[in-house]
Amino acid sequence: MASVLVVEDDQFVRSALIRHLTDASHAVRSVGTALEALREVAHHRFDLVILDLGLPDLDGSEALKMLRGITDVPVIIATARDDEAEIVRLLNDGADDYLTKPFSVEHLSARMAAVLRRARAAGGEPPSRVLRVGGLSIDPLRRQAELDGAALDLTRREFDLLAFLAGRPGVVVARRELLAEVWQQAYGDDQTIDVHLSWLRRKLGETAANPRYLHTLRGVGVKLEPPR
Numbered sequence: 001m002a003s004v005l006v007v008e009d010d011q012f013v014r015s016a017l018i019r020h021l022t023d024a025s026h027a028v029r030s031v032g033t034a035l036e037a038l039r040e041v042a043h044h045r046f047d048l049v050i051l052d053l054g055l056p057d058l059d060g061s062e063a064l065k066m067l068r069g070i071t072d073v074p075v076i077i078a079t080a081r082d083d084e085a086e087i088v089r090l091l092n093d094g095a096d097d098y099l100t101k102p103f104s105v106e107h108l109s110a111r112m113a114a115v116l117r118r119a120r121a122a123g124g125e126p127p128s129r130v131l132r133v134g135g136l137s138i139d140p141l142r143r144q145a146e147l148d149g150a151a152l153d154l155t156r157r158e159f160d161l162l163a164f165l166a167g168r169p170g171v172v173v174a175r176r177e178l179l180a181e182v183w184q185q186a187y188g189d190d191q192t193i194d195v196h197l198s199w200l201r202r203k204l205g206e207t208a209a210n211p212r213y214l215h216t217l218r219g220v221g222v223k224l225e226p227p228r
Contacts, residue, residue, distance in 0.1 A: 002047040002116055006030040007037040007063070008078070009056050013101075017050065020105045032056070034063035038070070046073050048116060050108075051095075053079040061090060068094040072156035074119045076111060078103070092195045094155070118184040131166040134226025136204075136213065138166045147204060157182070158200050165214075165224035174221040197222065 004021055008014040009032040021028045029044065031037050034055045041049070049067065053060030064075060074096040082100045090098060096115045099108060131138040135148040140163050145152040154162065160182050165173060175193055179185045183192070197214060206212040212227045 001025045001027060002112070003027045003045065004029075004112075005037065005040055005044075005046045005049045007034070007049060007055070007060070008032065008052045009054070010052070013052075017108075020108070024109065034058035034060065034066070037063060038066055041067060041071050041073065047119070048112060049073055049075045050078050051075050053077060053081055061086075061093065064090065064093055064095060068155065074115045076115060078108075088191060092192055094157075114184075131163065133166050133169045133224060134213065136162075136166060136226075138163050152203055154200075154203065157196055158203070161196055162200060162224075165222065168224075170223060170225045172217055172221045172223045178222065193222075 004026050006014060006017050006021070006028060008017060008030065011032075014030055014032065018028050018030055029040060029046075031040055032055075034057050037049070037051070040046075051060050051064060051067075055063060058066075060077065060079065064077070067073070067075060075094065077090055077095045077098045078101060079099075080101045087098050096118070097111050099111060131140065137146045138159075139145070143159055145154055145159060145162060161178070164178070164182050178193055197216070198208070201207055201211070201214055204213055206214065208216065213224050215223050215225065217223070
């Protein structure tokens with residue numbers, strides 16, 4: 001059973017989702033606006049958020065960015081929009097999956113199960129040893145990272161990416177392996193990795209042109225190693 005927040009302004013769709021999720025033994029709360037969703041997430045712990053884009057007070061894409069500012073809860077976008085560029089942008093902005101309306105309850109259940117598996121695997125019992133690469137210190141058990149003694153404010157995905165690379169210092173990791181191990185996806189867009197690497201570099205105080213820790217080998221992969 002999971003605790004699910006449904007953010008949907010269409011009362012018919014909302015009622016159908018609540019009925020299906022409740023029948024599947026999930027604990028469900030629902031709201032019809034982005035601001036209500038932000039208040040719910042701020043005051044309650046959820047395992048998953050199902051987010052519509054066409055909300056009356058704020059576009060769901062903006063709501064997603066605001067959610068990502070306060071929580072790493074997995075988010076599945078559920079909307080009638082099917083533009084590929086927008087889907088890529090939303091995934092890069094922090095969505096964990098995307099469903100185009102109309103969709104069957106079986107399809108929703110399968111996507112939810114996959115997202116929850118990935119989230120639980122990422123939050124499972126990691127190695128207890130602290131990973132150290134140069135001035136970087138990553139504690140997988142406490143999900144904390146520091147650079148030269150200063151705490152790094154990382155999103156869930158940024159931490160997973162950094163910890164995975166730190167566990168293989170100096171080793172070039174193929175993008176396909178990053179997608180499989182960090183994103184739990186067999187296929188995906190390289191842009192997703194590039195965006196997260198860019199954010200991570202910014203927090204490490206470096207750029208792709210002047211790397212210190214993160215080095216990209218064009219056409220091969222990415223490696224993390226201490227500055228020389």
